Structures are given as structure tokens and as C-alpha cells.
């Protein structure tokens with residue numbers, strides 16, 4: 001399959017070629033022709049599948065068909081994303097793929113000054129990329145007019161719902177014309193996503209591409225059991241021993257991300273944290289430093305990491321297991337992209353056994369367990385925590401790391417009863 005067969009115009013094909021893409025990804029070859037026909041689309045695709053180009057390319061083409069006098073005024077395409085990072089990246093894609101077209105675009109998100117955004121909107125746009133909260137701020141102030149929107153894209157709709165944006169989305173929908181084309185992209189189909197899709201889409205074409213990396217052929221996954229209090233020590237040990245150069249580490253909380261990056265720094269490992277409390281400028285800088293290798297370790301929360309365009313990371317570490325099993329799949333999807341081999345490691349304390357069990361259920365298989373000598377649970381019991389349920393494990397030889405699935409055989413205790 002070649003891009004030439006998708007019905008895209010020459011300006012877009014040359015922009016795609018300039019990116020070095022030779023073949024459309026599956027989501028692109030399935031979605032682009034349908035969007036070009038003007039139909040609504042319900043697309044199941046994760047980050048990394050090429051979904052951004054899948055909606056951006058045909059969107060640009062549809063917008064370029066309109067008469068000159070309607071252009072560059074009020075937004076005719078609106079792309080909603082859950083996070084600022086994703087908004088910035090989608091906007092970057094709009095600019096990249098639209099480089100040969102005379103369409104204007106801008107992006108609005110919170111955490112940065114509103115005035116420059118107002119100025120951009122005032123000068124006129126064709127494509128507006130936005131996070132829901134800031135878009136509503138603009139709507140409230142009358143600095144955006146959505147009455148001319150022809151195409152609506154909800155990118156990572158599942159995330160938007162997870163993040164509690166449903167009411168914002170509903171408010172935004174009321175500001176749009178009834179007649180429009182709707183494109184909904186989501187990595188997962190919860191009942192909530194289905195409800196949203198049912199209310200939004202008219203006779204949609206449902207397009208699903210294989211979930212990336214669920215089979216995880218290119219990712220080796222391992223669980224390292226460790227006492228909660230010794231995770232940092234183990235992580236430093238693994239980074240130094242393996243001489244890892246680029247590691248994305250996930251923590252559950254912003255506070256945990258900050259604390260860990262400071263601790264790693266004090267261990268002599270260049271690290272930085274990225275999360276929602278940081279300014280946009282700080283986040284952009286952290287990402288750039290990480291990509292260029294100035295910073296070895298990027299510590300992130302799930303929400304902050306969402307939409308980060310970092311390809312083929314050699315190592316992803318789950319410092320804390322995510323509460324939502326699907327997040328595990330998203331996290332490890334950061335490694336092993338584009339056929340490169342990647343390693344996803346999880347540092348799992350005995351308190352996280354139930355979370356691990358739930359993740360393994362979603363994966364449909366058990367993750368091999370490998371104890372790192374000197375870091376097993378017993379050794380990790382902090383003084384005074386002796387009344388915690390001890391984990392009894394047989395001694396193992398240092399030269400014979402054993403891979404077991406002993407975690408999954410523990411009698412399970414349901415969390416929250």
C-alpha cells in the first residue's frame with residue numbers, strides 16, 4: 001500500500017514524503033479514505049500507531065476544498081485533546097503535514113498565558129487544537145467562535161473521559177453547529193466511550209487496528225520484587241549496573257515523581273520530572289533534554305507522559321504499578337517501538353501484588369519475575385514494619401536469577417474488599 005492510493009492531494013503527499021514516510025500505517029490506510037468521504041469515524045488506535053496523521057492529513061485536505069473567502073477566519077476544524085503535551089504535538093503535526101497548504105492553525109491550552117492565544121484566534125484560523133478547559137475559558141470570554149466548525153476530532157477520547165472532561169466536552173458540543181463531521185479516536189472502548197460515541201457519531205465507520213504491543217513481541221517485560229522502601233536504591237543500582245542512558249520512569253503521583261528525580265540526582269544520575277504541576281516551558285525543556293541525552297532519566301506520571309512523542313525508548317520502568325491496568329499497556333508501549341527491542345521493568349512491592357494480578361489479567365499472561373540479589377522483600381522490611389505480612393521466599397543463587405511467576409500464585413486479596 002502506498003500513500004498515493006489514499007486519495008490525498010500532492011501538497012500533502014510531498015509533506016508526508018518529506019517526513020520520510022513511505023507506507024501508510026494500518027490506521028492511516030483504513031481511516032484516510034473514509035474521512036475524505038466526509039463520514040464520521042470511530043477509530044480504535046493508540047499513540048504510536050500513526051493516528052495523528054490519520055486524521056490530520058484528510059482534515060487538511062477537506063478544509064482546503066473550501067472557497068477562499070471562508071479560509072483563515074473562524075475555526076473550521078476543532079481537535080480536542082486531553083493534555084497540553086498532546087495538543088502541542090497534534091498542532092506540530094498539523095503544521096508539519098500542512099506545510100504546503102495555505103491553512104492557518106493554532107493551539108490553546110492551559111498553564112500558559114491566554115493573551116497570545118487570544119491574539120492568534122483574533123487573527124483567524126482554520127484549525128484549532130485545544131484542551132477542553134482552556135477552550136471553554138476562551139468561549140466564556142467570547143474570544144473563540146465555534147459556530148463554523150465543520151470537523152470535530154476527539155483525540156484520545158478515553159483519556160479525556162478518564163480525566164473527567166465529559167462535562168466540558170458536552171458544553172463544547174453545544175457550541176458547535178449540528179451539522180459537522182465527527183472523528184473519535186480512542187485507545188480503549190469503555191462503556192463511557194461507547195456512550196459518548198453513540199451520542200456524537202452519525203452512522204460512523206468503526207475502524208480498529210491491532211493494539212500495539214499487546215503481544216509484546218519486541219518488549220521484554222520483567223517484574224523485580226522489592227521492598228517498598230528500597231525501590232530507589234534498586235533503580236539506581238539497575239541504572240548504574242546496566243549503564244542505561246535513556247529511561248522513562250513512571251510514578252503514580254506528581255510528588256513521587258519530584259522526590260524520585262531529586263533522589264536519583266543525589267545518587268549522581270541525571271534525572272528530571274515531568275508532570276502537570278510544571279509549567280509548559282519546564283515540561284518542554286525536560287522533554288528536549290531527555291531526547292537529546294542531557295538528562296538520562298525522565299520521571300513522569302501517567303497523565304504527563306500521555307502523548308509524549310518519544311520513540312523506541314530502550315527502557316521503561318514502572319517504579320509504582322499503575323492503578324489502572326490499561327495504563328501498564330500504555331506505559332510499556334513507550335519502549336520497543338518501530339521494531340526496536342525494549343525492556344519494561346516493574347519494581348513491585350508486596351503491597352502491589354493485587355495490582356500486578358490485575359495487570360496480568362489484562363495482558364492475558366504472567367510477567368516473568370526476577371529477583372535481584374540483595375533486594376528481595378525480606379531484606380526490605382524497614383525496622384518497625386515487622387508486623388507487615390512478610391514475604392517468604394527461598395534463597396537464590398546470585399548467578400542464577402530465577403524467572404518465576406510466583407507473584408501470580410500468591411493467594412489473591414481483593415483491594416477495597
Ligand code: AMP
Pocket residue numbers: 020021022023024025028046047048049050051052053309311
Ligand atoms: P502517533 O500515533 O500519531 O503518535 O504517531 C507515532 C509516530 O509515528 C510519530 O512519530 C509519527 O511521526 C510517526 N508516523 C506517522 N505515520 C507514519 C508513517 N506512515 N510511517 C512512519 N512513521 C509514521
